Amino acid sequence: MKDIQNTPDHRNISLREAGIKDLKYPIIILDREEREQTTVADISMSVSLPHHFKGTHMSRFLEVLTSTGCRFTGSTIPVVLRKLKETLEAESSRIRIEFPYFLTRQAPITGAEAKMSYLCAFTGESNKDSEDFMLTVTVPVSTLCPCSREISKAGAHNQRGYITMEVRTEKENNGKFAMLWIEELVEIAEASASSPLYTILKRPDEKFVTEHAYNNPVFVEDIVRNVAEKLGKDKRVIQFTVTAENHESIHNHNAYAVVTWTRPVSPEKDSCI
């Protein structure tokens, strides 16, 4: 049977990526409390394609995926990426695994327990001489407007907002990326907004959350600065982008802010662009 993908190509154009997208698959993720949790991911995988090959063998992406057991961490992602390069005879490979992650949270006063979901992603790339790994966590929060509170006789508009943190950690001596728990990023985000969200709130909890938010007003600009301050102090973190987006309760559009940061080579001076 002829292997069309293997035939030569004469257009002399190499491709940054050839691969698959939007694959829904059950996966297993490390969990700080429960050791591991099963969730459902959207997966994309690709490799670079040299100019002399017509096509990639798409079925091999799935063979590599199923051979991994679908257990993903910052440590196993580089292994999968190297296997993709090898199996698909490519110079570079990429993977993105997006999934909801669940944490059991307690209501602030009554302690009523239920799970909250946080959308997360692992993004990895393996090139000839370098490897990259990025953890993304999106945390829904409550945000109360400082301006509205200041100028109004009573009340203040507030709304659901989403904080997205895309974080890179440094490579340790053992060649692995420094571990950052999803739980740690959730805590940082929730402490940077007017209030965390909860799945169950009884009346005493609702009173607490309402008053807590009223006492902690933040703009989207404040949120990304609050998160940036905390992440920038973490020795493991070498780069991040933080986005906050508010589903404004007084508008039909959203407000957002973005901060990007790279740890400076000389450690004396920090810079946020």
Next chain:
Amino acid sequence: MKDIQNTPDHRNISLREAGIKDLKYPIIILDREEREQTTVADISMSVSLPHHFKGTHMSRFLEVLTSTGCRFTGSTIPVVLRKLKETLEAESSRIRIEFPYFLTRQAPITGAEAKMSYLCAFTGESNKDSEDFMLTVTVPVSTLCPCSREISKAGAHNQRGYITMEVRTEKENNGKFAMLWIEELVEIAEASASSPLYTILKRPDEKFVTEHAYNNPVFVEDIVRNVAEKLGKDKRVIQFTVTAENHESIHNHNAYAVVTWTRPVSPEKDSCI
């Protein structure tokens, strides 16, 4: 060229619908202030299929659509539906046209003007002996929680909510469905929530909106009842379903309420189920 669709089918199963979906098309809609406005619609159209025909001629839906000039109102929809039945030799036909509709709104204090968008739909059906037409309008609003306000020392959680009204009007003596402007439903919805939303708000406006919402707390249950009270009093309206959905600012899930109503045959007593 053989007409496969026209060949007989022996499974003895007639179909409720055969048609097309998810067609994006520019359309023209009546506008109370500006006479008409151009917008972009998602269109679906179908006909019933008798058990003895194998298939529908899908291209004819598009021919009927383009022949109409794409001007849609409660009066032109029945004409399109009759043309669909005729052209596709069917007993019944259906159409759904979903589109954003824009209104120029003024900020409550400064009068600053900008457009707001409202998602609307026309849904029509033409059967052997009956015709149906339904207007759907979704209005984004601000809602402030009465419970949170009551129990808290200061502030009250509020959020963006969406009110969806699906309304049928009676057929008038001329055979046309009584006209209900999109603008009328927008006004009813906005008056039933804690506050309307605006595209531009300067600081004096924001102060007004914040305080107005604080003074008009509503649950989703209140919203649908407020809308139902007003719609039920409108002589033109014979049936409606009203849904309110709040994107809760203290939870990562939504709260919602639904009320359904049909004008009773004996006009003495109203009933809401």
Next chain:
Amino acid sequence: MKDIQNTPDHRNISLREAGIKDLKYPIIILDREEREQTTVADISMSVSLPHHFKGTHMSRFLEVLTSTGCRFTGSTIPVVLRKLKETLEAESSRIRIEFPYFLTRQAPITGAEAKMSYLCAFTGESNKDSEDFMLTVTVPVSTLCPCSREISKAGAHNQRGYITMEVRTEKENNGKFAMLWIEELVEIAEASASSPLYTILKRPDEKFVTEHAYNNPVFVEDIVRNVAEKLGKDKRVIQFTVTAENHESIHNHNAYAVVTWTRPVSPEKDSCI
């Protein structure tokens, strides 16, 4: 602390539904091969609200949900619904649980194994004197156009399509709804299209799938009739709606067909509307 929800309402309007929506939660589902599987659901729950109550106690929905252990089947859903009615002091309750379900499938020639996802839903309702349960399964398939094949010298346009089956089964003597496995509906749908889809296909498999689809051309109209024929013969099934939707590869819109069926009271004659 005042219970605002419990205060009387004087608008005299009872609500069909008051509840929560868009809650993402991990759940456990029965699996024919593996006994059970963990997946991630979108959940909505509601109760009816009598005209004399101002509001529902939304936090109780979550308390009922977490108390169930989040194991859902056609047998546990009625139990949850009764608990919702009791806890929320309501006459009727509803639940909808939507989730991706995974099955391990083998490529038709090489037998290469990987998981496929199918979007499913359990929908239940409990009223004063009746209970309802509906299983929904959406199966992605390949469909090849009979008309295109007939009139063309070579080839035939084909595309990904989605078959959605909403099925009700009869109540058995023990008061439970007759069990229908998700796996059974997947098999019926796949046998009704031009070809099933697969996650891994090696070249011999791709040849098989291509030729198999070419030899089994179907319109959307054929698909829903094929599924209806099989479901109508199943003694457990008392009602269904089947929708097929093709993401046409020659258009930027979709083609679809719908068939609805209710088992006739007199068992002699079947009817499909």
Next chain:
Amino acid sequence: MKDIQNTPDHRNISLREAGIKDLKYPIIILDREEREQTTVADISMSVSLPHHFKGTHMSRFLEVLTSTGCRFTGSTIPVVLRKLKETLEAESSRIRIEFPYFLTRQAPITGAEAKMSYLCAFTGESNKDSEDFMLTVTVPVSTLCPCSREISKAGAHNQRGYITMEVRTEKENNGKFAMLWIEELVEIAEASASSPLYTILKRPDEKFVTEHAYNNPVFVEDIVRNVAEKLGKDKRVIQFTVTAENHESIHNHNAYAVVTWTRPVSPEKDSCI
């Protein structure tokens, strides 16, 4: 009334972006045949925020937008961007305007006319010393698999695919970005796939399209190379990213390929990465 946004901030963190998102607004776009067309856009706008300011004045984005008349082209975007910088006292500004664009197309044999929609975007950025403008056009096409065709006795799997071109043109002597019509990119994309898509196809057209696609098989890798070859030869183009994504009709996931190119400084040698 206090201006909270104007108060100093001491965290010493400047922001890349602060602005608004997901604003739906009617706009007017240049049209090669009809001079202009009205469509509906999703708009985002932002400015950079120096470290010493607490917040941006979000209402000014809307004031700038409404003052422009909402007529957008590669020439008016830089004007809007400069006005944003001035009004919001910022060093840099960004805008993204995403909209469906409609073209009247004729069926290949019968000439039957109807409109096709293409999702487009204008993305602009204005910095201290530089300006940027990018045109994005996504074209839905039909793609037929060369491998499936080669190895199968009859037929070949094909599907709807989407080609996205993000293109930058050079600045001309008058300081304006060289004009590239949306229509030109649509033509390039359609000529690079197995077949264009059409809104109306009568049977003779369907025969033509089926056979034309069968005679022009392409992988996603071929598509992006075909587009890249044409764009790379266009003197106006200085940079592009081309992505092709196939909604595979034999899988429930998609296949995709990406090529990125920047015009080399020395014009002798071209490079595609």
